[in-house]
Amino acid sequence: MNINSTLITLKEVEENQFFFNIPIYQRLYVWEEDQIKTLLEDIETAFSDGKELFYLGGVLVVKNDTLDNGKVYDLIDGQQRFTTLWMISIIFGGDLTPFVERNEKQKSRHRVTFAIRDDIYLFFKEYINNITVKGATSQIVNALSLITKFKEQFDLEQAGKSLEIATFINEKVKLIFTEVPFQTDLNKLFEIINNRGVQLQHHEILKSQLINKIPSDERLKYSHIWDACSYMESYIEKNIRDIAKIRIQDLYENNPSKEGEEKLAKPSNLLDVINSIQNDSFSSLSLSYILNSSETYEQQTSSDIDEYEADEVRSIISFPMLLQHTLRIFLAEKEENDIPKILDKELLKIFTNSFFTPDRKDTDIKSFIELLWSVRYLFDKHIIKWVRQEDSETHLICKLEKYESKNNYYLRRRQPTTNEGEALLQSMLYHSQQITTHYWLTPYLNYLLKHNGQNGYNYLKKLDNHLFCSSVQGSLSSRTREFIINEDYETNLSTEILKIKDANDALGVAFPHYWFYKLEYILWEKFSSTKGDRWKYFKMTAKNSVEHISPQTQKTTDTNTVTEEMLNNFGNLSLVSRSINSEYSNLPFNEKKQRFVNNNRIKLDSLKMDLIYENDSWNNEIAIRHQNEMEIIINDYLELTN
Structure with missing residues (x-):
């Protein structure tokens, strides 16, 4: 099979007059908010950093048709990302406008x-022409919103910024464009796609760089700790149990x-246990084992070790992000810059510049991996995860506990029976802050490390106030560093x-969403009981x-309205989902109220x-x-004079 791959920009797609069809056998658009936010935040970061190129993965296509001027391809892999780029082009316009459609004699030809x-x-035909219609899936509607x-x-931060980003996307974002022959057996191709070798991730390469600098007789145990920390879609105690084959219940008691x-929280205890069960004849660890060990442990059974219960969970951050939060704490402890x-995508560059200094010793590398265990353990103990509940996910902190059954002891993660303030506050921060950074996590985890996880909730409230309700300007990176160095910083x-x-x-x-989320948390804390x-x-x-509670376009018969001076103020505003915003639209106050009452009887x-x-x-x-009243409630919470 002759397969050709080239790097291509959206501008080159336009110049070559390429068009793309989503075949009927492909699922429709399914990306959720987190994936779209991550893509846009990564692009904005690359733009702000002045990157000359930004690689965005690849698309796999097969030729469908030849036009008088151009070609039509079936998109058979990478269509979610490509469709998102197309919708970004519709919204941002500017230099991306030619990527949206080509004007022809009879009608405009959509790029996708x-x-x-x-x-x-x-739907897209009308939407592109600024006509509001129905007919799209909720995922498409939510993505466009x-x-x-x-x-x-972007334009609130800087006038015309979205147009500059549109130019950046058009000229600097590059995709790996892979074309397969028209006669390709698609069933065989899908089999190849599903079974193809996965390229090493950056954190796996970093692992090999670090582990290879540790003495050979200690590599395996540090490799085990790294692997246990790297798998974010399960709890760390289960990971280390499955990887190192240890009895985790022997390292855990409820009261301590x-x-x-x-004991399980301390890396020294864990290393001692791993040492005790290692084969004494083992003396070295090959690079291939280091890289492959983390890929195989999920399939290993451990019924002969101990039983363990936990719900399906999903982390709020990636492992590369956890590594960078840990690195920030490590560098602060060393009094280094x-x-x-x-930045998730620049993990190797960040470690090359900030960690791999000429005077870095193997003891520093071991200390970093031990710190990584401590951070990840506290992350699982004190930080929210997405937890599956029936047909949805919710943010919970599920505590680890030891219990007895039939004269044996086991571990399980227990869901809380009531709403918890610590989890709700973290959920507020999760939804209101940049999803690809979550800078608040570094000083919070650092505080938990220094205080054995005690009194974290109160500290998080203080941290939230002084990070996001402050008159101090500056990047979150520099401001959170102040809290890492001095936890009493105000x-x-x-x-x-x-x-x-x-x-x-x-x-x-344009009112900052943070204040709406913040108020929800404060109202819950004050009145929920x-x-x-x-x-x-x-x-x-x-x-x-x-x-807008009183709508922007008001009916002359509606008596429940506010004046122009009050219309766009905080008192007449609330934050809602896109679907609720569409449902309420420009309805008068009484109709909105009745819909709210009908839709909020249970939750x-x-x-x-x-x-x-x-x-x-x-x-x-x-x-x-x-x-x-809302300002007074917020001021009271912040202990400000009204």
Whole structure:
């Protein structure tokens, strides 16, 4: 099979007049918010860093048709990423406009089409022409909404920034464009795709660089610790049990765990146990074993070791991100310079510049891997994960506990029976901060390390306040370093942004989402014990649309409205999901209230809106009163003078 691969930019796609069809056998667009946010944040970071090239993976195509001027390809691999780039082009415009469609005599030819899905074609046809229609999947609608919010945020930061990013995407983002022959047996090709060798990830290469610098007789045990830390979709105690074949229940007791003194948390104890079961004749570890060991342990059975129970979970960060948070703590302890920024895709470059210094000893490498174990253990013990519950996922901190059954002891991860403030606060930070960095994690994990995990919740509240409610300017990287060096570091807090302003200064849809999320947490903490189960069990969910309680386009018959001066102020705004924003649209206050009541009988979407819709009417006076009350509640929480 003759397969050709080239690097190609979107600009070159336009110049070559390539068009792409999503075949009927391919699933429709399924990317969720996290994947889209990661892509856009990575692109924005590369743009801000002035990168000359940004590699974005590959697409696999087979020729479908030849046009008078151009070619049509079937996209058979990489279509989710490519479709997202196309939707970004629709929203951002500018130099990306030719990538959206080509104007022809009869009609415009979309760059991306969906085989025999006329409803999707018609939706995009109208959407591109700024006509609001229905007919797309919820994933497509949500993706377009999220991309629009990113564009608005970029232009709020700097006028015209989205157009500059559009030029960057068009000229500097490169894809590996792989074309297979027209006569290719697609069944065989899919088999090749599914069974092809996976390229080594950057953290696996980093592992080999580090482990090879450790004396040969110690490599295996440090390799085991690294592998246990690297698999983020399971808890670390299960990982080390499966990899090193140790009895984890012997290293854990419930009461010491409450004080942060469990043996399993200490890397020295773990190394001693691994040493005791290692084959004395083992003297060296090959590079191939180092790289392959982490790929095989998931299939190993351990029924002969001990039983273990835990729900299906998903980490809020990747392993390369965890490595960089750990590296920041390591460098601070060594009083060395911090890394410039957390960047998943530049893991090797970051370690080359900040860790692999000429005077770095093998003892430093062992210390780093031991620190990695400690950080990952505390991460699993104190940081939220996505936990599967029936047909959805939610943020929970599931505690490890030891229990007895039939005269034997076992370990399990137990879901909390009630809503917990620590988890809800972290969920607020997760949803309101950049998904590819989460800088707040570094000082928080550092504090947990220094205090055996004790009193972390109170510290996290303080950290959140002084990082995100501060008048201090500067990058989150530099500001979080201050907290790593000095955990008592404080700043001047400010809620100036919440104050009522005139119509010209009110932010409206550009109001920072953080303050909506923050208020939800504060309201829950203050009132959940007195307002019933809907408040008690409230969960943070992804929201990306600012809703006007009194609509922007008001009907002349609607008496529940605010004036132009109040319309775009915090008191008349709430944060909702794209679907709710579309449902409410420009409905008058009474109709929105009834829909909110109908849709929130069991669980609440928004605590702020629940307070708003306790009112029977809505006007300037009530909106201003609501805004002032919310400001007082936030100021009280921050211990500011009203």
